[in-house]
Amino acid sequence: MTENFTPADLIYLYLDGEADSMQQTTMFAALASDPDLQQEFSEALSMRRAFEFERSSAKPPLYLSTRVFQDAGILPKAVGVGALGGGLWLWLRKAAVPVGTLLLGSVVTFFAMNLLSPSRTLPTTQRAEQIPSASSQPTISSSTQQAYDQSAGTTGSAATSHVRSVSYVRDRGLHELRTSDNHQSASSGYVSPPSATNQNALNVSPQNSTENDALDGTEGFISRQTRIASAQAYEANPYARKLDMVYVPLSNINVGKTSDFSVQINMAGANIAGVVPGSTNPSFLSDIAGTVLYQIDEKNALGFGMSSVRHNISDNTNNGSLQNPRLTTWTVEYQRISADALLLGGQGYLSLGVGPSWNSGTMMGVGDVNLGLSFPIAFLRLNTGFNVQSVWYQSQSNGLSTNVKSSFILGLGYNW
């Protein structure tokens, strides 16, 4: 058979242990006098070592071995109460990516919100224009406070509660006092004073300020300095002003509701499958999601969303066949934001959604994580960030299966 092979061919037969003695003699004779052939021998040897190297390092992953042993009846199936042995491990593995992403997102958001936020202290001259000086600052004395409580008909612990409520209104009212004498324009929670006397008593003279400061720290009472600091913080926060959010440190008051609804429309942009391990299927601006949120307070919003996302799944279920399905999903959404989380003029947000989806007769579970920044532009909000969506479904052959998709997002929001 030697006549059918060139000396170069014989190199491969020899290295595979398939060359007979005559072929070996022919090959070695050619090798001795041909540098190119020597080079090819060296390269063929490198290839053989690479094959051996890969052969020795190949090992089925644990999740796959788990599946095989479940099929063999050695491990329990990943459903039912008795599935904790193999099933829990399998589930944990599949949940690792979305949970890991969530944790990573939380850490990034924390740093963005707390460490990278630029100082919002206004220049002294600007501050002087916006914040009344100590001498002209409206203050309240303890006697006036008591008089007010008595006139409002509150005593004891109820009085304390009432004082706290009124103090909150006054904090916010600092800004309104400058443009209007009408205290009743303050937001909900304000109790109208019973008489003009008491109304005037709220704007007390500066000479009472020392007395007022002495009471600072008393439960339910907020001093002039604290209110000035609070007002400065409010004035210094353009985002809070634009959204008309009450920006008062929570250490001073307990309530900060804004009653804002917002609508967000986001498009999924460039795929970032390389960033999130396990995520697949690049698609450019092919996915869309809409969210309606009710802002419970400065930091929390709750609502629902609808998304249409294509997933890279090719599998059979008990009810049908999934071939790169586009999944329409309804989700319950929770969004975590922070009024003082400013980064490059934007507001960091982290939203989580969970909901069902149907495709080809198959019910699927969908988990959604969004992390990004929202920038106020006029009456709109520009949303950027990234989205990770996980889908869980019951595969005919693999049992509980998952697919993860990650994308950059770009979208618009509207607040009213």
Add this chain to the structure above:
Amino acid sequence: MAADYSTYTEAELYALLFGSKSEKDAGFQEIYDRTSSRIFMYCRKILGSSHAADDAFQETYALFLKSASPDKEMTNLPAFLIRIARNVCLRMRQRTQQHGEVMFSEHFFAAPAETSSMEQAELAKLLTMALDMLPDDQREALILQAYEDMSYQEIADMMNVPMTTVRNWIVRAKRKLREALEQYWLDYRK
């Protein structure tokens, strides 16, 4: 004292599959330990797609257990399992082609072991990618020889072709791979 199944012959292990539940489990685990790496490698190299290869791998062992019979004489377990895996992979490939789909090209790359050189790991990756350029017959013959360590005769028996054909396929395939990696060799020499 627990039996040391690692000393059992393949025929003895196969016979355990028809014993008690504990014997069957122990026998299957030992068979799996001895063969899973090769079957796994075969499925990944033939199908490329990690999802499809995982399915084929799982189905291979399910079919192996289903087809087990006390009347069967088992002398070469790896070859028997690769034959099952081959049938499963061929069926999956046909099904994919019938649907007009292109297999998702997601190659499996083995993680480099600590003792292995970076060059070997890099070359192994390049070879895996270059495999796609080969005709199906040449590719399969090469995978069985290079990754499964089967002899030309065993491959000929499995693929049901003359050994001379297998020899030609493998030699041609390896020379093509080498040519495809020409740039790598040039860089390597530098």
